[in-house]
Amino acid sequence: METKIFSTNEIKEAAEAINAGKLVAFPTETVYGLGADATNETAVKQVYAAKGRPSDNPLIVHVSSVTMVEQYAAEIPDQARALMAKFWPGSLTIILKIKPGSLSKTVTGGLTTAAFRFPACQPTLDLISTAGVPLVGPSANTSGKPSPTTAQHVYHDLNGKIAGILDNGPTKVGVESTVLDLSTDQPVILRPGAVTKADIEAVIGSIELNHRKVKANEIPKAPGMKYKHYAPNAQVYVVDPATDWQMVSEWVAKQPEQVGIMAKNSTLKTTKFPANAVLFSIGDDIKSATHLLFDGLREFDNQPAIKIILAQGFVATGLGAAYMNRLNKSAGGCHFDFKA
Template sequence: METQVFQPAEVTAAAQLLKRGQLVAFPTETVYGLGADATNVSAVKQVYVAKGRPSDNPLIVHVADVATVEQFAQPLSDAARKLIKAFWPGPLTMIFKLKPGALDPAVTGGLDTAAFRNPDNAATIALIRAAQTPIVGPSANTSGKPSPTTAAHVLHDLNGKIAGILDDGPTKVGVESTVLDLSTAQPAILRPGAITASAIESVIGQPVQTEQHHVGATEVPKAPGMKYKHYAPNAQVYIVDRSEDWPAALKWAAQQSVPIGVMATDAVLSNNQLPANCEQFSLGTDVQSASQRLFAGLRHYDMETEIKDILCQAFDSKGLGAAYMNRLNKSAGQTHFSV
């Protein structure tokens, strides 16, 4: 299969592929998603095959408007409507209970709930409208690898496996959307993202659970990223927790006989002397730029070098830092550099 690359002006042609049951990757403000007609079971099953994704890992349904959600979900609560008004379009995914038989188990992982999102990307909203159907959209990468933040990342993983890619340049947020479960009595964040718990609580006026990011081996996850290995590059990532740990980490790197990757902010890179065998990747100036660049950095070392070990800077797990550290910890397999 030849994977075609479409520009935003070519949305109609990309939508025709979706209508024919084929797969088209699409841009969002977070990462690139792998799109298929959410009502076409055969197309949805192809998503799992193309990604090498476990079939009990549910998919997020991307919509162009709230009316589409209401076709599939049970009546939306007041809290849901407040959140939709505050954060859609945007990086907030919400899980709702479904009307009986509304979506195939291939989309839901066999659950009676589904996750919905209205992405903040004009090209993708136009794609959904032109296809005249909601589209499923897990990250457009090989399952378990760092999520794609450019069309080139998608091509690296899925070239020849999918029909097309809608290219709208690099994504802005860089980490996947916040996933909020609204199918339970108390809302719970199942995956942290740019929309924080405090921001959600300020809108709905009630507390949100924040410690439900993992499920057991025999449980079916309600959202992506809760069960399986995620975001891992070929190299081993070591998290450097504190600024004062960098001298020791770089001393260790200098003692290695192979190149070492270093992912850190400009301040860390400028304040420390990097050994000759280290290749740096800037995470910018703060947690916002670091979140936007994290996956690109991990993919940089996968695509362009032979580096087998990466030292990567940690941030405080507050606000957007919670999303950044969630992804970094999974990329590293919870492995931290110890002095």
């Protein structure tokens, strides 16, 4: 099966594929998602198979209206409605308790909750509305690999495994949505994203940020909490913000192979790197770094000679929390200490 690239003028055809139980990847402002009819259990199972995704890893349900959420949620608390009014459409996913039997266990991972998102991407909202069903939408990549931020990334991973890809060019944010759990008494961020803790607290007051690792026998309530994520074939090391990059460069010069360097423009301009350093700019600030993080990891994944990637770290506040969450997962928690 050859995967078709749908233009934004071919949404009706893409929706017909969804209604026929096929898989179509779709763009959002964060990353590309792997879409299937959330009400079609057979189609949803194909998502897990195409990605190689563990079956206890729940899926986010993408909607094109709050009314669509009301079909499945047991209730929408006032806090949730306030956040929807402020941040939807946008990169905030909200976990709510659902009506018994309203969504299959294949979608929820067997939980009594589901995660809902209203993406800020008009072609995908048109796709959902035309299909008339919500779409599950994990990142459209091979499970564990860096998330896709272009249709070409999706094609690289999933060509022949899915029916199509709705191409809307590069995504704007570059990392997945913030996931906020409102199914418990105390709201908690399970995955940081572009909508920050401070952004949310400005609307509903104090919330918590989850730092607990999900145990092997537990079902995670949101993607990214349990399994290896965002990892290229090379070993990634985080270069902490206070690190002297000239010393990093001296270490790189002693290595027998090429080393990938992902760093800010200012770092690349002020550091004299050796010939075996392969450079990738993540821009000038945390916004551009977040946007380009997965691009850089994928760029080096296409260069098998590179076995080590050194990536510049940022302070983990604001958008930096989302960037460092993904980078630390990509690195498996490994930080550069000159003994890498």
